[in-house]
Amino acid sequence: MDRDDCHKCANGGTCYDLGGRTGLFTCECVFGWEGDTCERDFDECHPSSEEVMSANGHTLMECDTHAQCANTPGSYGCECDAGYTGDGLACVDADDCEFTPCNNGGTCMDCGILCFVCDCTAGWRGRSCQEDWDECKLGIHTCHNDAQCSNTPGSYECICDEGYSGDGFSFCVDVDDCVEYLPGEDPAIYTDDIVRVDADGNYLTPCGSYDEAQDLFYKHGECITWTPPTSLRARARRGGPTTTATAMSTSAVG
Ligand SMILES: [Ca+2]
Numbered sequence: 685m686d687r688d689d690c691h692k693c694a695n696g697g698t699c700y701d702l703g704g705r706t707g708l709f710t711c712e713c714v715f716g717w718e719g720d721t722c723e724r725d726f727d728e729c730h731p732s733s734e735e736v737m738s739a740n741g742h743t744l745m746e747c748d749t750h751a752q753c754a755n756t757p758g759s760y761g762c763e764c765d766a767g768y769t770g771d772g773l774a775c776v777d778a779d780d781c782e783f784t785p786c787n788n789g790g791t792c793m794d795c796g797i798l799c800f801v802c803d804c805t806a807g808w809r810g811r812s813c814q815e816d817w818d819e820c821k822l823g824i825h826t827c828h829n830d831a832q833c834s835n836t837p838g839s840y841e842c843i844c845d846e847g848y849s850g851d852g853f854s855f856c857v858d859v860d861d862c863v864e865y866l867p868g869e870d871p872a873i874y875t876d877d878i879v880r881v882d883a884d885g886n887y888l889t890p891c892g893s894y895d896e897a898q899d900l901f902y903k904h905g906e907c908i909t910w911t912p913p914t915s916l917r918a919r920a921r922r923g924g925p926t927t928t929a930t931a932m933s934t935s936a937v938g
């Protein structure tokens with residue numbers, strides 16, 4: 685063999701000398717390469733009929749219907765389309781919930797190719813449950829009439845109006861402003877305000893409460909103590925609201 689004639693087969697091709705000192709040779713290429721000296725990549729993704737014939741007996745892999753052929757130097761591969769998963773020869777519907785697209789505790793359901801549906805927890809909405817409901821603006825809150833709604837991410841709060849205390853939902857009562865309602869307490873203990881009636885017999889808004897033990901009247905809003913007239917103290921001790929206009933004058937407490 686005249687080795688001088690056989691040094692030009694690239695990419696692992698096998699060279700055959702065609703005759704001593706003729707300078708002629710031929711290359712047998714490994715699969716994936718073609719050309720006289722195996723210098724050219726075989727584009728398996730777009731083979732001509734000639735190339736298929738010369739595929740050295742190799743059967744070209746057929747990519748799945750839902751895959752794309754990707755040519756590489758000396759080889760090729762199959763890549764599943766978006767929404768599918770597999771080795772490229774067989775592609776199946778991918779799990780679109782794999783990367784937990786539903787936020788804030790939402791439940792994900794795969795609904796086909798590149799499709800997911802989120803079942804959001806209360807307080808959240810949007811395709812991925814990323815959007816907070818503004819319950820206050822939407823008017824779907826359950827705040828008490830004497831409370832203000834305050835939106836929060838995923839929920840909302842109800843804050844009793846100034847001068848009222850309670851849980852903000854089931855009750856907000858006009859109470860001694862020096863005492864704050866604590867969750868778990870019986871709201872009834874905050875409802876013993878003295879009811880005043882004016883000279884015409886009309887009920888006036890309760891404006892304070894009377895502490896019999898301490899003999900102190902708590903005026904709402906300012907947290908000051910005030911000693912009511914003897915007549916009022918007497919009625920308060922008897923229990924129940926005062927019912928006559930003479931119990932106290934409007935100016936005396938407010
Ligand atoms: Ca190739």
Ligand SMILES: [Ca+2]
Nearest residue numbers: 778780796797
């Ligand atoms: Ca899917």
Ligand SMILES: [Ca+2]
Nearest residue numbers: 817836838839
């Ligand atoms: Ca909210």
